[in-house]
Amino acid sequence: MIQSSVNYVPLTPLSFLERSAYVFREKTAVVYNETRYTYQQFWQRVHRLARALQKVGVARGDRVAFLAPNIPPLLEAHYGVPLAGGVLVAINVRLSPDEIAYIVNHAEARAFFVDTEFARLVRPIQGKLKSVTTWVNVVDIEGAQPLSGPHYEAFLQEGGEGPVETWPEDETETITLNYTSGTTGQPKGVMYTHRGAYLNALGDALELGLNSRSVYLWTLPMFHCNGWCFTWAVTSVGGTHVCLRKVDPERVFQLIEKEGVSHFCGAPVVLIGLASHPGADTVRFSHPVKVATGGAPPSPTLIRKMEGMGAEVIHLYGLTETYGPNTICEWQPAWDPLDLDTRARLMSRQGVAHITAKPFKVVDEAMGEVPADGQTLGEVVIRGNTVMKGYFKDPEATQMAFRDGWFHSGDLAVWYPDGYMELKDRKKDIIISGGENISTIEVENAIYKHPDVLEVAVVAMPHEKWGEVPKAFVTPKPGTHPTEQEIIHFCREHLAHYKCPKAVEFCELPKTSTGKIQKYVLREKEWKGHEKRVH
Numbered sequence: 015m016i017q018s019s020v021n022y023v024p025l026t027p028l029s030f031l032e033r034s035a036y037v038f039r040e041k042t043a044v045v046y047n048e049t050r051y052t053y054q055q056f057w058q059r060v061h062r063l064a065r066a067l068q069k070v071g072v073a074r075g076d077r078v079a080f081l082a083p084n085i086p087p088l089l090e091a092h093y094g095v096p097l098a099g100g101v102l103v104a105i106n107v108r109l110s111p112d113e114i115a116y117i118v119n120h121a122e123a124r125a126f127f128v129d130t131e132f133a134r135l136v137r138p139i140q141g142k143l144k145s146v147t148t149w150v151n152v153v154d155i156e157g158a159q160p161l162s163g164p165h166y167e168a169f170l171q172e173g174g175e176g177p178v179e180t181w182p183e184d185e186t187e188t189i190t191l192n193y194t195s196g197t198t199g200q201p202k203g204v205m206y207t208h209r210g211a212y213l214n215a216l217g218d219a220l221e222l223g224l225n226s227r228s229v230y231l232w233t234l235p236m237f238h239c240n241g242w243c244f245t246w247a248v249t250s251v252g253g254t255h256v257c258l259r260k261v262d263p264e265r266v267f268q269l270i271e272k273e274g275v276s277h278f279c280g281a282p283v284v285l286i287g288l289a290s291h292p293g294a295d296t297v298r299f300s301h302p303v304k305v306a307t308g309g310a311p312p313s314p315t316l317i318r319k320m321e322g323m324g325a326e327v328i329h330l331y332g333l334t335e336t337y338g339p340n341t342i343c344e345w346q347p348a349w350d351p352l353d354l355d356t357r358a359r360l361m362s363r364q365g366v367a368h369i370t371a372k373p374f375k376v377v378d379e380a381m382g383e384v385p386a387d388g389q390t391l392g393e394v395v396i397r398g399n400t401v402m403k404g405y406f407k408d409p410e411a412t413q414m415a416f417r418d419g420w421f422h423s424g425d426l427a428v429w430y431p432d433g434y435m436e437l438k439d440r441k442k443d444i445i446i447s448g449g450e451n452i453s454t455i456e457v458e459n460a461i462y463k464h465p466d467v468l469e470v471a472v473v474a475m476p477h478e479k480w481g482e483v484p485k486a487f488v489t490p491k492p493g494t495h496p497t498e499q500e501i502i503h504f505c506r507e508h509l510a511h512y513k514c515p516k517a518v519e520f521c522e523l524p525k526t527s528t529g530k531i532q533k534y535v536l537r538e539k540e541w542k543g544h545e546k547r548v549h
Contacts, residue, residue, distance in 0.1 A: 024185035026208035027215055027246035031057055031093050038226060038252040045273060046086050046257040053252065056090070063094030064180065065173035070148045072124055074099035074180075077191060079123035080152075081105045081114065081132050083259045084232040084241075087152045087166050091127070092190075092236070092245040096208070099180045100124075102190045103203075104237040107132050113201070115139040117193050118146065120407070121203060125150065127166065130158040137161065185209035190240055191406055194334050195526040203406030204334045211243055214337040214400045217370035218247035221342050222277055222304055222328060228253035231269055231278040233261050242279060242308075242330070242338030253277075263291035270299060281309035282316055283469075283529040289319040290468055290491060299324035306330050308339060309530065313462035314358035321354070331364035331437065333423060335402045335415065340371050341435065362459070363436040364427065372398030376429045381418050386429040391438060391451060394427050395420035443473070443533055448480040452513050454533075457484050460508040461501060461515075466494035471523050471531045472515060475540040486515040487536055489523055496520075 023029075034043070035057035043056040051059065072078060078100045082088040088104065095102040103121045105114060107129070114135055118126060125148035128136050133151070140161065149163030164172075182189075189208045193201040218224070230248045232255065234241050248255050256273050258265070261284060269275055285307055288294060305320055308330035317327050332340035343365030349357055367373040376384050376392040384392035401421045404412035415421055426444055427437045438444070438453040445452040454472040461470045469489040474482040486505075490496055498518040505514040524532040 024182045024208060025212040026096070026182050026185060026189070027211050027243075027250070028093060028097055028181070028208075029212075030215070030246055030250040031060060034249055034252040041226070041252060042254050043249070043252075044086050044089065044255045044257065049086070051086070059086075059170060060090050060093040060097060061176070061178050062170040062173035063090055064097035064178040065176070066169050067095065067098035067100060067125065068178070068180070069172060070125065072098050072100045072148075075101060075188070076124040077101045077103050077121040079103040079105055079118050079121060079126045079146075080237075081107060081136065082127065082129040082152045083107055083131070084236050084257050085129070085153060085259055086257055087127065087129075088236050089232075089245060089255055089257065092240060093249075096182070096189045097178050097180055101188050102240075104190070104192070104240065106193075106235070106237050107135075109135070111135050111139045115142050116200060117203075118143050120193075120200075121191055124148065127152050128161055129153050129155070130160045131155045133158060133161050182208045185212075186403065188403060188406075192237075192239055192334050195530065202408055202411060205403035205406050206240065206337060207403050210337055210400050210403070211240070211246060213370040214339065214368070215243040215246035215250055217368045217400070218243055218339060219250050220369050221330075221339070222247075222306060224248060224251045224253055224277065226252040228277055229256060229273055229275045230254065231256045231266065231273070231275040232258045233266060233284055234279040234281075239332075239334050239338035242306075242332075244279060261287070263288045263294070267291075267297055270303060274301060275303060276301070277304045277306070279306040279308075281529055282307055282312045283525075285312065285316055285320055286469065289316060289323075294319075294323070297323045302326065304328060306339075308332060312362055313459045314355065314362050315459075315462045317358040317361050318354055321358075327361060329361055329363070329365065330368075332368075335421060335423075336371070336396055337400045337402070340368050340396055340400060341365050341374065342368055343434065360434075363430070363434050365434050368400070371396075371400050374435070375420070376427050376435060381420075384429060386431050386433065388428050388430045388436075391426050391428060391444070393441065394423040394425045394435065394437070396423060397421060440533075445472075445474040445482055445484055447474075447477070447483050447512060450512060452484055454484065457486070457505070457509065457513055457515065460505050461486055461488065463508065464496065464501060464504050466490050466496040467501075468492075469523055469531070471533055471536060473533050473537040473540060475517065476544045477516070484513065484515040485517045485519070485540060487519050487521055487523060490520060 035053045039054045043053040044051040078095045122145040126146045127150045129152040151160040190206045191203045305325045306328045329343040330339040374396045384390040457472045468491045475485040477483040501518045524535040
């Protein structure tokens with residue numbers, strides 16, 4: 015095939031804003047408190063940002079870091095930074111100063127935009143960030159002391175008027191760097207391409223039924239996998255972004271009604287916060303609301319609670335390395351008449367490939383596909399257009415992750431006869447007790463059914479006879495006082511006895527900065543002084 019400008023242009027999510035600003039010029043694109051921008055204004059602000067970045071010397075491939083919550087400047091950066099030719103590095107606002115310093119230095123960021131609420135995290139490390147030549151304060155927060163440098167709005171004014179003509183010459187150019195949580199070492203910079211971001215965003219829009227009437231509430235951090243690519247997906251169809259500085263359940267419920275929110279996303283921990291909020295039992299949405307969840311398998315109990323509010327729960331699965339969503343538990347019409355418990359159990363599976371993703375495989379150690387019997391464990395391996403370009407400045411880790419021509423997720427799953435996949439554990443989390451595999455997720459889902467349980471994590475603890483057995487760490491719901499024996503007895507009513515925890519500890523669960531439970535912290539505590547077998 016002869017490739018020319020007639021039949022080829024690089025795929026990039028920048029084209030989404032160009033189209034929507036042309037088609038939906040006066041339509042509301044962004045809402046933040048009382049501020050509203052039309053798509054034309056959104057486009058103008060993005061181009062001002064791009065021009066201003068170019069004026070301070072940001073060139074093609076230069077990294078630009080942002081430390082900000084879900085506010086309009088961070089949304090604008092998803093277009094303005096790549097439009098200037100740069101690479102966006104959106105940093106988790108929950109990180110420590112040293113973690114932030116590592117990411118900025120590893121990325122060799124040329125410019126650093128810092129929301130003044132989080133300036134306190136940057137001030138102690140400012141002198142260590144040698145690559146940063148431009149500092150910008152994103153938003154003035156009352157009582158917060160800004161860093162030296164212009165305010166974001168003043169920086170935009172430096173950009174002047176007129177469109178920016180910069181466009182990726184190659185669709186495989188890096189558009190963003192997303193750093194992993196780094197729970198077992200230094201975080202790795204995952205490179206997203208313009209092409210991959212474009213395709214995954216369109217997949218999001220198709221899978222969740224986004225259109226120009228959609229109103230998307232930003233409960234999922236934009237710094238996490240670029241908001242699972244919804245930063246671009248919502249714009250692709252001319253939908254409305256409702257920005258939210260902090261996830262507060264009461265505020266979320268208010269905005270759903272006030273703004274007519276039709277979609278939002280969040281890890282199960284976010285949905286747990288909504289479902290357990292005082293008064294949540296009386297919340298009933300006045301219009302259809304689709305809620306996409308992922309990052310950890312939602313328990314059937316949680317799915318039931320969200321459905322009780324009137325939400326349609328959509329279960330996604332993916333990793334930072336797959337632009338966020340890579341699979342979806344596609345709804346089947348045959349499930350409509352099933353009872354709620356059966357539907358919730360089916361919906362808690364991770365499902366099938368995302369519409370713009372290549373089908374994954376569940377494989378054994380020899381890379382052979384495991385049988386679709388719902389029992390045989392294998393590792394989920396993934397390939398296709400929505401797998402990362404690689405780890406930034408880490409070819410060895412990239413090669414290891416891409417061995418055998420597939421991206422190795424490290425997640426263990428089973429395949430069902432209907433072709434749907436269900437995660438059972440991370441490789442490092444599976445419990446082998448007396449030769450029997452025990453899925454910690456299965457045990458956790460059983461415990462989540464207990465009415466007094468807010469959160470739970472199950473890990474292996476040493477056992478003289480069986481080698482290792484399950485132990486549950488439980489955070490009770492406020493005002494409740496379940497006992498160890500009560501939880502164990504409850505499990506025996508729902509699980510085979512060998513799968514039941516042999517001990518229960520009540521505590522606050524340790525979590526990563528993205529809200530994922532740090533099982534390794536719990537596991538290390540249990541195995542201190544013991545020789546832990548590695549599986």
